[in-house]
Amino acid sequence: MTCIAILAATAVWSIPTSASVPSPDPYANETPQQRDARMQWWRQARFGMFIHWGVYSVPAGVYQGKQIPGIGEWIMFNAKIPVAEYKQFARQFNPVRYDPEQWVLLAKEAGMRYIVITSKHHDGFALFDSSASDWDVVDATPYGKDLLAPLAQACQRHGIKLGFYYSQAQDWTNPGGGVCGQKWDKIQEGDMDQYIRNVAVPQVRELLTKYGPIAILWWDTPCGMTRQMADQLISLLALQPWIIHNNRLGGGYSGDTETPEQYIPATGLGDRDFEVCMTMNDTWGYKSYDNNWKSTQTLVRNLVDIASKGGNYLLNVGPTSEGLIPEPSVQRLKEIGAWMRVNGQAIYGTTASPFKRLPWGRCTKKINPDGVILYLHVFDWPADGMLQVPGLKSQIRSATLLADGRRLEVQQGQKGPIIRLPADPPDRISSTVMLEIQGPILVEQPPLQQAADGTLALPAIEAITHGRQLRYEQGQQRDCLGFWTDPQDWAHWDVEVTKPGTFQVTVQVAGLAQSRLQIAAAGQSLSVTCPATGDYGRFEQMEAGMITISMPGKATITAKPIAEGWQPVNLRSITLKPL
Incomplete structure (x- = not known):
């Protein structure tokens, strides 16, 4: 996964360092206020695009005529393809239909605020022109051009922040690179310390100096990483003031964000910022025969669920070797975008729900200078038109249907406020009711309730x-x-x-x-x-x-x-x- 996050920072401060205990981590002595300011855009964004793209899109899940089980970008590992043989796939990697402008506009249409792309995945292949290795798109493919530079430019033009995924430890092709498991080709043998010094560190430096403002560095699978190795990499973050990085560097560094993969934490992750990364089907990298696509309803409700727990949603696309995002992905992103154009304010900049559970959906909230707004995301529209908000003790100033601004009647019920809804929902996937709250949020958690069918x-x-x-x-x-x-x-x-x-x-x-x-x-x-x-x-x-x-x-x-x-x-x- 590689992703470049473009951050148009207008102000940068110098983070104090400790004279007695120097640390290579540029954020080691960051104050809570400084961290909140650095994380502000990310917490506001809530929704981003993950792009897994590389040479593995050529075999597309098939090797020697057989479908290889597992995710597409791990085909080299899962099929134990020799390095020299795997490198031959690069001769067929020719993304002449790659249109970074179109990719960025698609992300923007979907309501995504940032993109993270795999600059180098575990197969070691770099989507950029690297002086540290000739196993890159410029030197090893007929395409012969840097793929990240035009994407960075398109992101800057359209106000989308860019981040790079970089596999810092696992590298199955460059000698000395790490492997989560056993190596299978003698070419892979070598000294990992030397690999870190001669490949990983120079490439991360290239990523942080050649493509303008970078908002995110997304590390992955720190197999074999020591503190000394990680120190060399984390120090490079100083090249991009305000950059955000995740918890997968290794060496004992926790980073800025937790990264639940393919699941939504049931209660969020406390005071830790978190980003759920998920696929639309069953693979990250392109597989020609994986058509197990999640529905738009599932994807939208995932977004709502994650936001209701205070997290971000990083939703993946896996382009083909020609440079095309698969049509089922495009269709779903456009449909998510249609929903976001109506309901986006109930996602962007929101924080976690004050309710432990709601029988009909989810809740997000915003705290403003003049009060609190609760956004009720109704998945299951009540047949009788009466939406109960169990346990809410706060005074409701107003209730509005977000889709059309219609004011809704509120009455007090025995178990909480009851909002009278129209007969039909504006959107059958999820419709939003906006509650303006007078004073602080007061919620009394009720016992578990039976569902409509009595379950x-x-x-x-x-x-x-x-x-x-x-x-x-x-x-x-x-x-x-x-x-x-x-x-x-x-x-x-x-x-x-x-x-x-x-x-x-x-x-x-x-x-x-x-x-x-x-x-x-x-x-x-x-x-x-x-x-x-x-x-x-x-x-x-x-x-x-x-x-x-x-x-x-x-x-x-x-x-x-x-x-x-x-x-x-x-x-x-x-x-x-x-x-």
Whole structure:
């Protein structure tokens, strides 16, 4: 991934350095106020384009007539293609249809505020003219021209910030480069310290000095990186005052942003800025046969969900070797852009929702000098036209439908304000109601509610845990109750039942060995066998049986280990579905 972020900085200050403990990190002694100022544009942007492009777009997922499993840009690694043979693909990399102006305008039309492009991915191939290696687009391909310079110019013309992805450690072609795993070609052997000094450091210096203002440096996969290696690279950030970099450099540096990949953190990441990077299909680099495209609805709702947790969305495109962004990507970006033109103010510059959950969608907020604005993103438009905002105690000054500016009636309900909506939503993917709040935000978190069809969903994040070890685990292939080593630990969920009845109970569990859980509610209990799934991140859904909750009102559902033969289990969710 390579991305150049163009930052039109109008003012730069000198960040103080410590005389007693010198650090190569130019931000080592940055004050919170200075950091907030540096991060301001990024927090305002909320939406960016990731571009994965390189020689791997030539084989496009196919080697020696076989489709190679895995993501497209890892084909050299996954198929263990010899270096000399892989380099032959560069002779077919001739992006004569590359139009950086069109790419930038597409990103802008989609509502994206910045672009990050892979200047050099793990195969070591550089999309720019590098004096540190001839394994680049100018020296190794028939195209023979720098691909980053015209993109940087187009970004500057159209007010889009540019960032570069740079694979600083993994390099499967230049001798001495790192590999996350075993090397497979003797040409790859060499000294990694020498590789860092002679290839990585000079190339990062080129990226930060040849293309104008750069807003982001996006490191990746720090396999083999030592503190000494990382020191040489982080010091180069001083060449671009105010540049932002992520948490993947290695050597103990945390960077400015966390980078959840292909998943959305369930509760955000606390006080850490984060950027969720995701593909539109199942690959980053182009694969000719990957047509598993996410719907526009999924992509828009991902954007909303991420913004509601205080993060940015870096959405990927993988151009072909001719330089074309695949048409399904173009179509989805245009459709996202149509949604953003109406609802963008509910995304740009917003911060995380004050609500732990909302049964119909998500919320983002803005704090202004004259008060707070809540943007209610309604995914599930209420059939009766009554939108309840559970737990909101603040006074609402006004409620407006963002699509057309229509004022909406607000009345106070028993569980929170109720907003009267028109019969049909302006947008079936997500429609926005804007609430202007008088005074501070006051929210009282209500218990879990039944869905419209009566289903009770009990996700791990909502559990109240009891004991020494059991706790919520966040992350890809997690989002579960984990560390359940002690059979005395247990969890419960408080719920409000409005539609009593008999429910089919299912659980999502994972573990290395078979174990048993007891699920209980309303004086009844069920024993469910949790199978050995082979991995703590490989979840299976198991039926536990039926439970009857005969009375409306508050109820408690518990999950407890059956001590005999107990083996650790990860529990992602319990679902009660009405029969």
